[in-house]
Amino acid sequence: MNRTADMVIIGGGVNGVACAYYLARRGMKNIVLFEKGYLGYGATGRCGGGIRQQWGMDENIILARDSVRMFEKLSHELGFNIFFRQGGYLILISDERDYDLISKTIPRQNELGVPAELLEPKDIASLVPGLNLKTIIAGAYCPTDGTAYPYAVLWGYAEAAKRRGVDIRLHTEVLIISRKSGGTYEVTTTNGTVHTPRILNVAGAATRNTASMLGIVIPTKPYRHEIAVSEPLKSFLDPMVISIRKGFYFSQSLRGEIVGGIGDPDEPSSSSTASSPEFLFRYAEALRKTFPALGKVRIIRQWAGLYDVSPDARPIIGTVDGVDGYYHACGFSGHGFMLSPVVAKLLSELITTGKTSIPIDSLNLKRFSEPGLTRDPYVVG
Amino acid sequence: MGKTIICHCEDISIEELFSAVEQGYKDIESIKRYTGIATGTCQGKCCLIQTLRALASGDDRSSPKTASESAASTPLKGIAVKMPTIRQPVIPARIDRIIKAGEKAVKKATGKA
Numbered sequence: 065m066n067r068t069a070d071m072v073i074i075g076g077g078v079n080g081v082a083c084a085y086y087l088a089r090r091g092m093k094n095i096v097l098f099e100k101g102y103l104g105y106g107a108t109g110r111c112g113g114g115i116r117q118q119w120g121m122d123e124n125i126i127l128a129r130d131s132v133r134m135f136e137k138l139s140h141e142l143g144f145n146i147f148f149r150q151g152g153y154l155i156l157i158s159d160e161r162d163y164d165l166i167s168k169t170i171p172r173q174n175e176l177g178v179p180a181e182l183l184e185p186k187d188i189a190s191l192v193p194g195l196n197l198k199t200i201i202a203g204a205y206c207p208t209d210g211t212a213y214p215y216a217v218l219w220g221y222a223e224a225a226k227r228r229g230v231d232i233r234l235h236t237e238v239l240i241i242s243r244k245s246g247g248t249y250e251v252t253t254t255n256g257t258v259h260t261p262r263i264l265n266v267a268g269a270a271t272r273n274t275a276s277m278l279g280i281v282i283p284t285k286p287y288r289h290e291i292a293v294s295e296p297l298k299s300f301l302d303p304m305v306i307s308i309r310k311g312f313y314f315s316q317s318l319r320g321e322i323v324g325g326i327g328d329p330d331e332p333s334s335s336s337t338a339s340s341p342e343f344l345f346r347y348a349e350a351l352r353k354t355f356p357a358l359g360k361v362r363i364i365r366q367w368a369g370l371y372d373v374s375p376d377a378r379p380i381i382g383t384v385d386g387v388d389g390y391y392h393a394c395g396f397s398g399h400g401f402m403l404s405p406v407v408a409k410l411l412s413e414l415i416t417t418g419k420t421s422i423p424i425d426s427l428n429l430k431r432f433s434e435p436g437l438t439r440d441p442y443v444v445g
Numbered sequence: 446m447g448k449t450i451i452c453h454c455e456d457i458s459i460e461e462l463f464s465a466v467e468q469g470y471k472d473i474e475s476i477k478r479y480t481g482i483a484t485g486t487c488q489g490k491c492c493l494i495q496t497l498r499a500l501a502s503g504d505d506r507s508s509p510k511t512a513s514e515s516a517a518s519t520p521l522k523g524i525a526v527k528m529p530t531i532r533q534p535v536i537p538a539r540i541d542r543i544i545k546a547g548e549k550a551v552k553k554a555t556g557k558a
């Protein structure tokens with residue numbers, strides 16, 4: 065392979081394939097996407113598939129809300145069932161501080177069109193019978209939140225992108241990027257070299273490494289997050305149940321399995337995706353405590369993936385001053401899947417028109433060289 | 446001809462396996478997730494070896510081929526016949542048993558200290 069392209073996308077995660085699709089839909093030709101493994105080898109293929117609009121900052125509420133509107137139509141648009149199911153998200157609150165925060169935030173979520181509501185324990189009991197509510201003082205619930213099957217979202221976007229001419233190269237790793245005179249980039253891969261005027265760097269937790277090939281410093285760090293799945297059970301649980309404070313969540317997939325995880329506040333930054341028994345012990349305990357009847361259920365598999373975490377746990381999206389034709393999106397922590405339809409669409413607007421229909425300037429890399437960072441208190445992990 | 450079921454937990458036929466390959470899912474990790482093979486309660490203990498064998502011999506089930514022979518044949522051209530990542534727990538483990546094992550491990554660790 066030795067050729068030119070109009071656009072090189074690095075990374076076959078949800079952001080890469082979705083952006084390839086939206087760029088092709090906008091008429092861009094000659095797009096090549098490189099993925100060092102298979103589609104979903106990074107965080108996307110390891111993620112919980114949760115999609116929620118209950119956030120603290122307007123920025124996240126709006127991006128998640130618009131993503132949900134896109135997820136609702138995505139199976140139809142892509143001609144591929146993404147198994148999107150709006151079973152809602154139930155946030156369990158066991159702490160006065162969380163109660164204050166969440167009850168103050170819900171009116172703002174409602175103003176922005178997100179139908180979240182505060183639930184009393186008795187409402188929680190009728191929504192999800194079987195939950196142990198001993199330490200629960202309230203809940204927050206949004207019925208239009210939900211889940212989708214991450215692989216199906218990847219494949220749906222990838223198939224639709226391929227039909228529009230996108231060249232997806234699997235098992236092809238980007239090794240070197242260098243700037244050539246005349247404003248082009250030379251991208252060297254394990255499978256040949258491509259010359260291109262534009263690069264989209266969406267390599268997940270490795271985005272900082274590919275950016276550093278161009279001298280760009282991205283202040284994100286990778287953190288392992290573990291997750292497990294149970295044997296399939298008859299459908300009994302509609303919402304994704306989460307505790308923001310404990311970094312704990314579980315939901316029931318359409319196949320009936322309980323999929324869930326719990327963060328570890330002491331987890332050091334690393335690129336390890338090894339599974340640990342300690343995680344399984346903590347997860348099992350949290351799950352049985354929250355839903356005692358699940359004690360008799362069997363776990364069949366556990367795995368791990370990387371959260372790419374920025375200093376304020378908000379994504380880094382956009383351009384970099386002085387590096388023309390370069391774009392990136394990373395730092396999605398544990399919520400990059402749910403934001404991906406809208407993020408990819410906005411990136412495609414930015415790349416083809418220089419503007420975006422929703423302002424994303426506040427997410428530019430530049431913010432880290434300015435004083436004061438704001439963190440969304442609804443971030444898990 | 447009837448269907449040949451290759452994955453019993455998830456009820457997946459050999460035809461579905463080959464159809465996935467034809468659609469471009471040529472990687473055992475992708476095949477697994479696209480078809481569901483080896484994702485059920487047995488986690489591949491019953492079906493994986495059958496799947497790999499089928500991938501290695503293609504749809505000609507009378508004469509099994511080696512991996513390199515199958516790599517040269519269609520529709521299985523370009524497929525890498527290898528094992529997917531094997532992960533814990535090795536056998537399905539009940540949540541209350543896991544909790545017990547965790548408590549034991551903690552006791553052992555603190556007892557020694």
Ligand SMILES: Cc1cc2nc3c(=O)[nH]c(=O)nc-3n(C[C@H](O)[C@H](O)[C@H](O)COP(=O)(O)OP(=O)(O)OC[C@H]3O[C@@H](n4cnc5c(N)ncnc54)[C@H](O)[C@@H]3O)c2cc1C
Nearest residue numbers: 075077079100106107108111112114238268369400401402
């Ligand atoms: C356990 C876990 C649970 C999660 N749960 C949720 C959830 O419920 N909801 C949610 O919204 N988010 C969740 N997330 C976060 C979400 O998975 C990520 O934010 C999102 O998938 C990021 O997508 P991406 O396309 O940016 O990156 P990735 O999916 O990581 O894709 C990047 C790709 O780039 C490839 N790559 C890297 N370097 C190179 C190179 N040099 N050349 C070629 N290719 C390269 C990688 O192989 C990878 O496939 C979870 C994450 C984890 C780990």
